[in-house]
Amino acid sequence: MRRVLVTGAGGRIGRAVLDLLAAQGTEAVALEREDPGGLPAARVVEGDAADPVAVREALAGADAVVHLAAIPTPEHLPAGTVFAVNTQATFTVLEQAGLAGVRRACVASSLAADGLAFAASDPHPAYLPVDAFAPSWCEDPYALSKQVDELTAHTMARRHGMGVVALRLPYVGGFEERLNAFAARCAADPGLHARGYWAYLETRDAARACVLALSVEGPGARVVCVCAPETLVPQPTEALVRRYHPDAELRAPLPGRTVPVDLSAARDVLGFTAEHVLTLGADKAIYRK
Numbered sequence: 001m002r003r004v005l006v007t008g009a010g011g012r013i014g015r016a017v018l019d020l021l022a023a024q025g026t027e028a029v030a031l032e033r034e035d036p037g038g039l040p041a042a043r044v045v046e047g048d049a050a051d052p053v054a055v056r057e058a059l060a061g062a063d064a065v066v067h068l069a070a071i072p073t074p075e076h077l078p079a080g081t082v083f084a085v086n087t088q089a090t091f092t093v094l095e096q097a098g099l100a101g102v103r104r105a106c107v108a109s110s111l112a113a114d115g116l117a118f119a120a121s122d123p124h125p126a127y128l129p130v131d132a133f134a135p136s137w138c139e140d141p142y143a144l145s146k147q148v149d150e151l152t153a154h155t156m157a158r159r160h161g162m163g164v165v166a167l168r169l170p171y172v173g174g175f176e177e178r179l180n181a182f183a184a185r186c187a188a189d190p191g192l193h194a195r196g197y198w199a200y201l202e203t204r205d206a207a208r209a210c211v212l213a214l215s216v217e218g219p220g221a222r223v224v225c226v227c228a229p230e231t232l233v234p235q236p237t238e239a240l241v242r243r244y245h246p247d248a249e250l251r252a253p254l255p256g257r258t259v260p261v262d263l264s265a266a267r268d269v270l271g272f273t274a275e276h277v278l279t280l281g282a283d284k285a286i287y288r289k
Helices: 010-026 053-060 079-099 142-159 175-188 190-196 203-213 235-246 264-270
Strands: 003-007 027-033 045-046 064-067 102-112 164-169 172-174 198-203 222-227 278-280 284-287
Touching: 003 010, 003 053, 003 079, 010 027, 010 172, 010 203, 027 053, 045 053, 045 175, 045 235, 045 278, 053 079, 064 079, 064 264, 079 102, 079 142, 102 190, 102 203, 142 222, 164 203, 175 190, 175 198, 175 278, 190 235, 198 203, 198 222, 203 264, 222 264
Parallel strands: 003 027, 003 064, 027 045, 064 102, 102 164, 164 222, 172 198
Antiparallel strands: 278 284
16 A cells, blocks of 8 residues: 545544554545644545545545544434435545545444444344344444445445445544543443443554455455454453343353454454453453553
């Protein structure tokens, strides 16, 4: 890769992707609605990821794309806005990338694409460990937008002969900035994150997964679940599953704090294993590693 376009470059994962590309000596172009300043990119283009003109300008000379721009939750904006903004941006970025001859792209999806995380009802997974093929319980606009984003990835892969990886990401953050506090809350009340499978990913690992996705060879679209191999709570996973998802079919053992997410595609397709993890101290509290 000579130049990578990163959309949503000013966000938590976007900045980490820019840092990683810079460390690897790969030039990056950042696309943001407003330049926040201080982005480690060769060029910053101000514009909307749903605007074909702005995207075409940002794509000049790029041979890969990491698309992260999105509304990350359905909780603060009207449902139609969440769905329209997310899906239009993904369609526009991948369509313009394909027309520009770009053949490698990474798109941020979410573990919430299965519909559990933000559902108003009380759905549960059909089976665990969960994977990208699990039945959908989607009833919120964010989950629906991520499902459509994954379908868009498949469509653009066929339409343009692209290789597109959609990463189903969990709760992402830095240890001091986000993860430690959330882990403490969930340790006290595991039900808070039961619909997110008690999964997490440190920001640097999320960025590394995005960049590894650009190295996947050949055309076609793949949906890959990515998270740390263990949960962010001290309770044994199988006990948590029996308590919070008692009717889910258990398709593989979940010893200790094993995360109930199938990470085989992350390993086999991306060659990815999380490096920055939470570990238990002698008093069963969770510490960063």
